Amino acid sequence: MSLPAAEANGAGALSRLPYSLRVLAENLLRGEDGISVDAAQIASLGSWPERGRSEAIVSFLPGRILMQDSAGLPVLADLAALSEAAAELNANADSVAPRLPIDLIVDHAVEADVWGHPDADLSNRRIEIERHAARFRFIKWSQQRFPQMRVAPPGAGICHQLNLEVIADLVRCADLDEGRMAGFDTVIGTDSHTTMINALGVLGWGVGGIEATAALLGEPMSMKIPEVYGVRLSGRIQDGVLATDVALSLTAMLRKHDLVQRFVEFYGPGTASLKVPDRATIANMAPEYGATMGYFAPDALTLDYLARTGRPEDERRRTEAFLRAQNMLRGDSDPEPVYTKVIDFDLSTVERTVAGPSLPSSKLGLADVSRTLPPTNGSSALDHGAVVIASITSCTNTSNPRALVAAGLLAKKACEKGLATASWTKTTFSPGSRVASEMLVDLGLQIYLDKLGFNVVGHGCMTCMGNSGPLDEAVEREIRDKDVAAAAVLSGNRNFEGRIHPLCRLAYLASPPLVVAYALAGTTRIELDSEPIGQDPEGSPVFVADLLPPDDEIDSTLAAFDIRHASGVNRSGWLKGDSAWEALAAPEQDKFPWEGSSGMIRRPPFLSVEATRPLFEADLAGIRALAVLGDNVTTDHISPVSRILPESEAGMWLKAQDVRDEDLGSFSSRRLNHDVMIRGGFANPKIRNRIVVGTEGGLTKVWPEGRTLPIHEAARIYRERDVPLIVVAGRNYGAGSARDWAAKVTRLLGVRAIVARSFERIHRTNLVAFGILPLELPAEFDCDIDGSETFALTDIAQGIRPDGWMQLVVTKSDGTVTRATVRARIDTSSEASWIACGGLFSKVLSEISS
Template structure:
């Protein structure tokens, strides 16, 4: 490696001498004193990987050292993370791709051993457990049993991967959520590693195949979510190409008031940053308020970076970070290394440290944070607790405008002494009578049918988890119970959480309200909420009720939580408990009783809510290093279920042709060493015209597979019964299932069909005939006709999870280009990585304003083999008239152009490796 600026220095720590690349030494040549913390991490990364200009040269280092905060990003640099973390939904297709690449590199004349992670790559199985069983003491065991039965084939494949690949480890099921395991155990903060015979110390940095990888930013580790495609390239030693970002500074002052939680804070921060606009930017938190924010609160804020749109939301290394390392059982040697390195590099933060220069700034007094929720379908749509009822009614109007009462409801109303003229009232406010848990109950619009303490965001935070436990304790003392129609669940982020809830004596109280531990994973937040009780489902269907969920998650996009639940509100764990008691969101919890005692006295939320001191005292008494030490002692070992799973041997995987879970993907079929060029798109058809905020959940669902969907029909044809369908997320290792699930979300609206919900389109045949059919079926017909496809969309296309299948499926459907008003960062990158061209309308333009309805034939010209910054789109109508408009070509760096010429990033890496003939 080169060292043009002579920055290599020695650091003595723990009685050992380590080499590091000194930022203060570089500071003797450039004034880097005002560089943001995150920019210093990038700068060190460049110093350490300088190679004479092949990937990193002097000019790249100088560009970051002389960073202009106000400048729009236009300079490309290469970033190489220290490690990669994966979860199983995205991790399985990653390992499938690596196995396929072993086969492909062999065909190209290389060796299977060339396909191996070159940096530590750790996969945590946390996305597969579903809430099939709830509200009972054996829920955890039974859900675990079902999980292993459903996923045995996938888990066998991962066990093969752990044996076959170097630098690859798997954290088995029932351990915790990937981001919490990363925070509590996997994160190094500062890495010590031998590189080419030299013992180096450098900052821990990470790519994760999940958007919420940013949670690790809370402890000063720079990392963010990437698609599986980009993660695989990093695992294989390929640096990630990126533009030097702008950095937004977020100043925090004061401290949280009584009654407000870290969840309320993060929902406030998310709303503020979304309003500012931080897509593609880094966000850094600074200010006196940091000293009043425990590490868990910082991690909660950092976790939600995808929701506020930033690449990362990072906090510096300081005394609180060291406190957390001690608390979580890290070794004294590691803690000493972190402190010594951070101070030597100027990365250490003191409360009175001068802040950096930022591209823009925001400020928030923590004392102004109020109890909040977000919903009913976007994380950034914050609503004050006192305004939830009004928010519910406002959103209900749009969802019930065309609803008609069912015949059986009208007959029942008449039988109860009603009259037919009351039908209009029933349509406005219907109710379904059900019998559940030996009780008669009424389901209405706004009934909370799911109350879930779930997800990485909040289940990592002792304050809100123990706060929920104390709310439950107080409710139990007053004789309150959750409403019988509420599906209650508790999905702790790690085994440590269960231990401190037990130690505090509040797990039993949570269980008395139905919040039994159902599993260690994302559960409801990822759409693994499981089925509703039959009585509840029938009641919802009877009157087309608009029911709600309240979950302590980070995502509430349409169709994500549960297909029968149209309103979903994000909330703190204590508020999840409160809404389970109330049983409805059609209530103002700040002024109306949450329930009643046995003798009829009103009980208000304020009667149940613990004080900040009470929560702080219970944290001090229950959360200690011993809990972390005992739970992570054998974290990679797994339980008897895991270790009983048989797995194949060998460097190359033996593909089973009959498998509906694991299949050799077609990306490398017929691949040669020849590199193509970027061609114009000619005479394409429009597959879909979509509006704003189309998420990766809309494009590539992770939830249930409907039996009458293309994917469902495919599975049934292969002898898989609907009860064994599992989820789309669990079948990401099989492209036949996943391509059929692309654009198959039940809530996606194709404007070619007037905004009708469901994954359908209009097929335009070769002789002018048109036919409505599923997007998959239409795409296959177009492919047989030799017709390429394009997609039109609005703003924020591809928001949400870092889901590589949203790009892979788009590619396999035959889509050559996506034209949108704007793209979310990760999805745009994934499209490029899969050889799908992202194009952006000019400001103020979209398909509707240009008069496009999807019936046109589309050509994209002037790409100039990727050299063009703009291209011309010609939309030709059936009558021969046409509309021309210019679009931006979003191949943002020379490296992306090169990837695209190869057909995608994995093809590029394969050719690079095969050319070495190792």
């Protein structure tokens, strides 16, 4: 879509631009290099590309980087290894030092090992420090090596909620040669849900760790100027419906639109009824509806939130003045921006909603959940659909005070009616910041959650990302023995197969009060809106409608909490660790002492001669498929983060290195051990490789003999035979988390290209950054691939360029040949240079050595 011709030049065009593009415009037009982030005022749009926005390529460098430890540690390790490589090349090691400020939040290491106990939080933090001491010492060493990095220690909260409550400024100031200059806060994060900060009007989104590394080294992010879809909100949320229900309903509706590499901007009269925490719940889900961002322009409610979260008065005054001067403080009388497309959404139509059992976009009414279950196994206890995990977990919902108060009030009413949670249900509560947990204690509601087993187990990203910890041993045994399709119900944002817990075949997303309700019921085999979830002491049935608090009760309860004071305390203490954290000593060496084969902190293998050579120096023939996959293959399928089971390939390898079963940890914690990660590649227990029909897990066949082997073993054999590999997949390949290891393990397995119907944005970029070609099949391609075929790629030299094309030749075992012209999803010239060099690290090394 092009700008209106009459306003293509001059500041008048600003009033027609979507608000998100106005922020982008300031950062692009400030200087000739197009990467400055500090500007006194938005420049004229006279130099805005005259071509359509979707065609123009721009370079953008954010103002700061936000990292969680799980994805941030590989970034720090890559920087350390690059620094060592620079020294080995007699180059200046400081040439690979970060050029942007970093906030690293240690929030992805804590697990729910202890639950249902008053000391669960302290116990789990103690276990976390013991389990991850090596990783944490590396973080402290990195902080000394890279002084532009701040670190929030374990127990402070999760990166997104701290970003919203503490870190983001909306408007930032800097002292430049021209004087003290103000500009919009912009951020990229190594977690796809960085979009939560869009609720505050901050331009920010998630990237892979590889792309973050590039930005830290000063390489601008090249991107097409995104199309912006406007979502016009109208109406008001019904009584008893929460922002969670709105977010899940919007996710289901927006996922039907092609939003990949597009911005979504919410506007319209309905936005006035959504306070910033409600907006945050919606913006957090942007990766689930497929958009780069889910943006809310700043308005009066934004300024109110800054005050309520303890931002200093002078900062708030400066922010308001700047926004007014830049015509960025949205008002009801503002002209409607020109959007690529407008989608209408009536908030008043939203009802209580659940999503599942394996996709966040699979919207369900309360009466529909039981219909997603297998037929009953006849058990009165652990039947299919039994809720074995019920978790009020951080990220999407614990930043929303109304949702937490609603859960606390429901718990209070349940206790007053004598209800209890099911004996087989593991109940946990992991707030995203200490403000959230302090609020429930101060309001006298945490005591009721505790009585139902929802004790605080930690302030981190836990159940939602697979750190759900073990189940009761008897429950685990019964699930295995009876092959129960057990369920998890959580107030998170993702429920992909195998993500929450290896033994939870089903997972449902719901609001915090509904999580408590399902824990009371103990099963998803219930129509929660019409069937009783229990009985009171007199034997009378109790329904959810008896327990759910009305809006006025939620609001009057919440009004008694001094959130401004609690937020101020949080702002002053979020960088302070406890005594156990402070006692951890960082290695003193300039060069980090990497660990051995069984360790957690090993030197990354991505700087070897083999790992940095270009993968496409000529056309390729004799290619084999390592895996043939369907639609919606996520980064969790490609590189899981869940617990490492003793019987898994990774578990057996670690045990051979004398690691005890109880010390295996998770794939998330072992991300810096490439031998572990390569054995977890494409080994999610729920992945279905069509080469091995009727099986699940990380298996494939080696051709031409057709022998079935683990994927990493098959890859080794193909490598010894010098056979190039591809992966064939369907739509939305790489959906889910911004997980750099999903690309890293693909490269280490020897895969040269991914041939798919479509790609998710972040994973596509990560593949390119590791020299792997993402190739998009044409819609008309029709060839039933079973893995016995051989493939060839021709016209590669002509295809390695932005929007290039090349030929895919498929030869079946009977000699039948199918040809297709495939699009190389190389979107920018920078990406083309990465592919040509063999990946980003190869390009960096070549520049260092030149």
